[in-house]
Amino acid sequence: MTASGTLVLDNGASLLKAGLASHKDPLVMPNAIMKAKSERRRPFIGNQIDECRDASGLFYILGFQKGYLVNWDVQKTVWDHVFGKDCLGLNLSRLNVVVTEPFFNFRSVQEAMSEMMFEEYDVAGLLRANAGDLCVAAEPARPDNLCCLLVDAGYSFTHVVPYIQGKKRREAIRRIDVGGKVLTNHLKEIISYRQLHVMDETYVMNQLKEDCCFVSQDWRRDMKQAALPPADNPILRHYVLPDFTSLRRGYMKPRDPAAAPAAEGEQLIRLTNERFSVPELLFHPSDVGIQQMGIPEAIVEAVSACPPETWPHLYRNIRLVGGSSRFPGFRDRVYAEVRALAPDELPVKVTQPEDPVTCAWRAGAKLAGESRFSSRLVTRAQWEEHGFNICLDTFDV
Amino acid sequence: MGSRVRAASYVVLDEAARRRRQRKALEALELDNFHDDPHANLVMHKKAPKFDESLDGKTRPDRKRKARSFEYFKQRFRKTFSSLLEEEQQLEPDPPNYTSAAARPSARPERHLCAVCGFPSTYTCVQCGTRYCSARCLHTHQDTRCLKWTS
Numbered sequence: 001m002t003a004s005g006t007l008v009l010d011n012g013a014s015l016l017k018a019g020l021a022s023h024k025d026p027l028v029m030p031n032a033i034m035k036a037k038s039e040r041r042r043p044f045i046g047n048q049i050d051e052c053r054d055a056s057g058l059f060y061i062l063g064f065q066k067g068y069l070v071n072w073d074v075q076k077t078v079w080d081h082v083f084g085k086d087c088l089g090l091n092l093s094r095l096n097v098v099v100t101e102p103f104f105n106f107r108s109v110q111e112a113m114s115e116m117m118f119e120e121y122d123v124a125g126l127l128r129a130n131a132g133d134l135c136v137a138a139e140p141a142r143p144d145n146l147c148c149l150l151v152d153a154g155y156s157f158t159h160v161v162p163y164i165q166g167k168k169r170r171e172a173i174r175r176i177d178v179g180g181k182v183l184t185n186h187l188k189e190i191i192s193y194r195q196l197h198v199m200d201e202t203y204v205m206n207q208l209k210e211d212c213c214f215v216s217q218d219w220r221r222d223m224k225q226a227a228l229p230p231a232d233n234p235i236l237r238h239y240v241l242p243d244f245t246s247l248r249r250g251y252m253k254p255r256d257p258a259a260a261p262a263a264e265g266e267q268l269i270r271l272t273n274e275r276f277s278v279p280e281l282l283f284h285p286s287d288v289g290i291q292q293m294g295i296p297e298a299i300v301e302a303v304s305a306c307p308p309e310t311w312p313h314l315y316r317n318i319r320l321v322g323g324s325s326r327f328p329g330f331r332d333r334v335y336a337e338v339r340a341l342a343p344d345e346l347p348v349k350v351t352q353p354e355d356p357v358t359c360a361w362r363a364g365a366k367l368a369g370e371s372r373f374s375s376r377l378v379t380r381a382q383w384e385e386h387g388f389n390i391c392l393d394t395f396d397v
Numbered sequence: 398m399g400s401r402v403r404a405a406s407y408v409v410l411d412e413a414a415r416r417r418r419q420r421k422a423l424e425a426l427e428l429d430n431f432h433d434d435p436h437a438n439l440v441m442h443k444k445a446p447k448f449d450e451s452l453d454g455k456t457r458p459d460r461k462r463k464a465r466s467f468e469y470f471k472q473r474f475r476k477t478f479s480s481l482l483e484e485e486q487q488l489e490p491d492p493p494n495y496t497s498a499a500a501r502p503s504a505r506p507e508r509h510l511c512a513v514c515g516f517p518s519t520y521t522c523v524q525c526g527t528r529y530c531s532a533r534c535l536h537t538h539q540d541t542r543c544l545k546w547t548s
Contacts, residue, residue, distance in 0.1 A: 035434060036435070040435070040436060057432065059432065059433075065477075065478040070476060070478050070481060104494060105497040108476070110482060133531075170493040170495040174498060175495075175498045175499055181426075182427070188431075193512075193513070199432070200431055202429075202430070223516060226516075227482050246434065258432075275476070284508060285503075287508055287510060288423070288426065289419050292501065292502060292503065293504075294503065295502060297504065297540075315443045
């Protein structure tokens with residue numbers, strides 16, 4: 001049966017981005033089941049968390065572990081909610097589905113994903129791809145983007161992936177095991193030690209990290225400035241924690257050296273070096289003891305693992321995607337460090353799409369409308385005849 | 398006063414113990430939750446009717462008979478990350494694979510940060526090896542964390 005549309009599902013470990021390819025924007029929601037201590041009768045699935053009045057001490061149940069999908073109970077529950085009448089209201093049996101997977105996805109997880117889609121959801125056709133592959137394939141071919149060096153900074157890890165003429169070079173892929181999860185956990189730990197016990201408050205601390213943290217352009221200088229007294233300190237800020245009665249979402253107070261910090265009944269967190277030392281882990285994982293190189297060094301290593309004639313093309317087309325690339329100053333810092341490490345005669349250019357989180361979804365939606373799309377799908381008829389082997393032949397994951 | 402009191406029971410952690418602690422700290426960075434499930438020990442009222450407890454909190458009166466039921470999936474595909482990784486390493490022992498893609502240690506020297514305040518540190522606690530930057534941070538560390546739990 002021919003499909004009447006395409007569902008694009010960017011299945012991330014933290015956020016799930018889903019929607020029909022014909023839609024303008026995807027639905028973005030946490031890919032998790034959350035339990036609140038204030039609401040004992042029901043768990044919250046995905047975007048139902050917006051209905052929760054008191055999100056303190058939120059307990060997360062994630063389907064992903066270390067970036068790979070291991071818990072199908074959880075994932076199916078979330079997907080049923082997304083495809084059901086509360087969200088998209090779709091019947092997958094009439095649709096083609098584009099779903100994303102992490103790089104080097106385990107064979108058994110690939111099998112499980114294919115079976116789940118064809119047997120449980122009855123999809124008309126399936127395309128499994130890495131999110132990065134979609135981002136690169138959607139770019140129109142120009143002379144300056146024959147090759148692309150993609151940096152996907154996600155929740156579980158960060159991958160540096162060279163693409164040569166649209167195809168990823170597997171032996172040159174590098175994975176840094178630092179992602180949004182490590183950053184938020186580190187932030188929780190240092191705040192819990194220095195000020196207030198927040199180890200249980202993943203939801204609130206994640207918002208704090210997104211609101212207040214930035215990537216430093218000069219670590220030494222910022223460390224010196226963060227230690228200065230409040231009047232001269234450009235980095236010091238206070239963050240107002242939500243109390244879920246009058247204030248539902250925390251916010252960072254603007255810099256005001258003169259005013260007294262705490263108003264009536266406000267709970268404040270004082271932030272100095274935490275603002276930039278947390279995202280610094282993406283550049284120096286050794287700051288917390290993770291014995292791996294940071295993103296700029298990994299970029300240079302990944303490029304060096306490719307043939308020398310591709311190096312100029314890779315360095316001049318570095319793209320940053322993924323949620324953890326949204327820190328202010330991230331792009332400039334990556335450029336500065338790569339420029340310093342890369343050979344002088346090669347041009348270096350680092351770009352970021354407008355929305356790094358939905359970039360892969362938009363790329364998938366664009367691809368679904370192109371003529372080459374149907375050749376990359378596995379249809380239900382093909383699945384029934386050949387089983388998983390056809391997936392091994394067709395998909396490049 | 399602080400150092401004289403400590404002299405009575407002077408413990409210094411050796412290299413192996415310090416490494417074990419570091420590993421525990423790194424594992425803690427990978428956790429999803431630091432507290433227990435708040436819904437874990439709900440005591441139901443004795444007279445409440447027994448519904449079919451399913452994960453999304455809803456009852457499912459209309460379970461369609463599929464070619465393979467959902468129970469089959471739960472059984473077949475429930476594995477831990479480490480067993481999946483082992484399986485994968487046997488399937489794909491040669492690079493490029495998941496293991497070979499891991500970034501190697503950096504060529505740059507490690508930067509040391511004070512465990513108490515986060516600013517650059519130059520000193521190390523003699524007993525447990527934690528970094529600190531000043532006498533004040535050292536005293537905070539000794540009062541709160543130093544050797545305060547075993548691992």
